[in-house]
Amino acid sequence: MRQPAITATASFQALESHAVDAKHWQMRQLFAADPQRFPKLTVDAAGLFLDYSKNRVDATTVGLLLDLARERGVEAQRDAMFAGEKINLTEHRAVLHTALRLPRDKALVVDGQDVVADVHAVLEHMRDFSDRVRSGAWLGHSGKPITDVVNIGIGGSDLGPKMVCLALRSYAHPRLKMHFVSNVDGHDMDAVLEQVDPATTLFIVASKTFVTAETMLNAQTARSWFLRHAKEDDLARHFVAVSTNTEAVKAFGIDPVNMFPFWDWVGGRYSVWSSIGLAVALSVGFGYFNDFLAGAHAMDEHFRVAPLEQNMPVLLAMVGFWNRQFLGCSSLSIAPYHQDLNRFPAYLQQLDMESNGKRVTKGGVPVDVPTCPVVWGECGTNAQHAYFQLLHQGSDVTPIDFIAALRPTHDLPGHHDSLLANCFAQSEAFMTGKTGDEVRADLRAQGLGEVEAEALVPHKTFPGNRPSNTILMDQLTPPLLGALIALYEHKTFVQGVLWDVNSFDQWGVELGKVLAKNIHHELTGEIAPERHDSSTNGLIIMAKAAQHI
Numbered sequence: 001m002r003q004p005a006i007t008a009t010a011s012f013q014a015l016e017s018h019a020v021d022a023k024h025w026q027m028r029q030l031f032a033a034d035p036q037r038f039p040k041l042t043v044d045a046a047g048l049f050l051d052y053s054k055n056r057v058d059a060t061t062v063g064l065l066l067d068l069a070r071e072r073g074v075e076a077q078r079d080a081m082f083a084g085e086k087i088n089l090t091e092h093r094a095v096l097h098t099a100l101r102l103p104r105d106k107a108l109v110v111d112g113q114d115v116v117a118d119v120h121a122v123l124e125h126m127r128d129f130s131d132r133v134r135s136g137a138w139l140g141h142s143g144k145p146i147t148d149v150v151n152i153g154i155g156g157s158d159l160g161p162k163m164v165c166l167a168l169r170s171y172a173h174p175r176l177k178m179h180f181v182s183n184v185d186g187h188d189m190d191a192v193l194e195q196v197d198p199a200t201t202l203f204i205v206a207s208k209t210f211v212t213a214e215t216m217l218n219a220q221t222a223r224s225w226f227l228r229h230a231k232e233d234d235l236a237r238h239f240v241a242v243s244t245n246t247e248a249v250k251a252f253g254i255d256p257v258n259m260f261p262f263w264d265w266v267g268g269r270y271s272v273w274s275s276i277g278l279a280v281a282l283s284v285g286f287g288y289f290n291d292f293l294a295g296a297h298a299m300d301e302h303f304r305v306a307p308l309e310q311n312m313p314v315l316l317a318m319v320g321f322w323n324r325q326f327l328g329c330s331s332l333s334i335a336p337y338h339q340d341l342n343r344f345p346a347y348l349q350q351l352d353m354e355s356n357g358k359r360v361t362k363g364g365v366p367v368d369v370p371t372c373p374v375v376w377g378e379c380g381t382n383a384q385h386a387y388f389q390l391l392h393q394g395s396d397v398t399p400i401d402f403i404a405a406l407r408p409t410h411d412l413p414g415h416h417d418s419l420l421a422n423c424f425a426q427s428e429a430f431m432t433g434k435t436g437d438e439v440r441a442d443l444r445a446q447g448l449g450e451v452e453a454e455a456l457v458p459h460k461t462f463p464g465n466r467p468s469n470t471i472l473m474d475q476l477t478p479p480l481l482g483a484l485i486a487l488y489e490h491k492t493f494v495q496g497v498l499w500d501v502n503s504f505d506q507w508g509v510e511l512g513k514v515l516a517k518n519i520h521h522e523l524t525g526e527i528a529p530e531r532h533d534s535s536t537n538g539l540i541i542m543a544k545a546a547q548h549i
């Protein structure tokens with residue numbers, strides 16, 4: 001059913017009127033006026049805690065935002081996704097990453113097929129394989145156990161497994177070193193190959209389509225390198241594939257016995273829960289991988305049944321929408337105060353920006369409001385010493401999601417309190433800021449004269465009133481990491497529903513791929529690069545000239 005333009009809905013218009021004043025509210029005053037603000041604007045789900053009280057919202061704002069969620073059909077569309085309806089309209093596909101984490105005793109029939117049974121059959125294969133590699137029963141061609149695993153994939157076939165392996169570092173198998181090669185830039189592969197021994201290395205070629213140019217070239221390079229040290233017959237002990245494309249896997253020379261399938265209803269950026277997570281299962285073991293799935297399932301169940309007022313993904317999405325729409329925030333910064341979540345901002349970039357980086361509705365007309373903000377970030381406290389300056393005093397307001405674990409997974413004394421102190425202090429500073437009068441008083445107390453003090457006041461003033469969310473968990477465990485990722489998946493889904501975009505295609509990546517193929521022919525062949533604009537022609541000519549030096 002075609003949705004009306006969002007600006008034409010009654011709830012959006014009610015929000016617009018409310019925002020006239022509300023967007024100027026001072027959070028300092030909101031906190032001072034209501035001692036219950038923290039308990040009112042916080043929520044628990046699946047082991048996670050979300051504090052969204054440091055946003056320019058109150059209970060009325062949240063109520064109006066939830067009216068909008070209802071009017072846009074978030075609940076019905078959520079149910080359609082969970083039921084396996086083909087909500088990815090431009091590709092005529094269901095969207096069922098949630099089915100990848102359904103327990104074995106559930107059933108979900110899509111196109112006459114029980115997908116839960118299919119999922120668990122592949123999970124069994126992953127369990128068996130990962131157990132054998134981890135125990136040392138799976139041997140390389142010279143009879144030695146595997147010591148290094150190289151995941152070759154890009155986008156969703158890289159960011160998920162890489163981020164999760166890093167995040168669950170403290171659960172990793174001591175013998176297995178994980179490597180990830182994604183870039184077509186040979187330096188990426190080169191840096192890994194120089195560290196590994198062909199006799200003890202397992203390559204996972206991970207690609208949903210098994211046609212992605214970067215992955216295919218990297219896989220061929222790995223294969224040629226391997227065959228310089230071993231025989232064709234040895235390949236089966238060192239190369240496995242993860243894909244939906246059995247024919248292409250066979251054509252590459254990987255025995256389908258060593259292939260871990262998944263399905264077209266799993267989007268690349270939602271695929272870490274599928275066999276794309278094989279690297280994770282190898283690193284942390286199948287038991288923890290299962291716990292990771294269970295944590296995501298707990299968040300799924302919360303998202304599916306919790307009333308919108310207590311629904312964490314919905315609240316996170318709606319507050320994000322408020323900031324984007326009414327405060328004009330065009331970017332969102334992710335600040336994990338956990339070094340093991342180092343790759344989480346990069347993971348969220350693909351999840352959010354590839355899903356909702358769209359400008360037309362499902363019906364093909366322009367969305368009449370701004371859509372997905374730019375998502376970016378870095379771990380705290382490092383980020384504080386790099387770009388937090390701009391977040392505190394720059395001319396744009398950038399909301400921040402702080403993410404932290406209350407307890408560390410290391411036992412080094414003295415670090416964790418300092419980390420958390422910084423995390424909480426930053427959200428406090430973004431909210432309260434520091435007024436000119438406060439700066440003035442400080443400077444005078446330090447003994448500065450009036451002229452000198454006045455000259456410094458504007459530079460040392462913090463506007464404050466800058467929004468942030470804080471997401472806390474007990475420890476970064478497999479289930480809580482699963483819940484965290486699922487939280488953001490569903491947040492992305494809800495925002496896609498508001499904007500009425502298809503969050504599950506990514507046509508925007510295609511044009512560059514086609515043009516790169518053309519230019520590649522020109523760089524490597526005799527074709528004169530004169531079909532382009534003068535800039536592109538000029539760059540191609542420079543590259544060709546340099547290669548002939």
Ligand SMILES: O=P(O)(O)OC[C@H]1O[C@H](O)[C@H](O)[C@@H](O)[C@@H]1O
Nearest residue numbers: 155156157207208209212268509
């Ligand atoms: O897994 P693959 O089929 O190799 O795709 C890898 C990636 O490349 C594509 O260009 C898409 O933009 C991503 O959504 C996808 O995750």
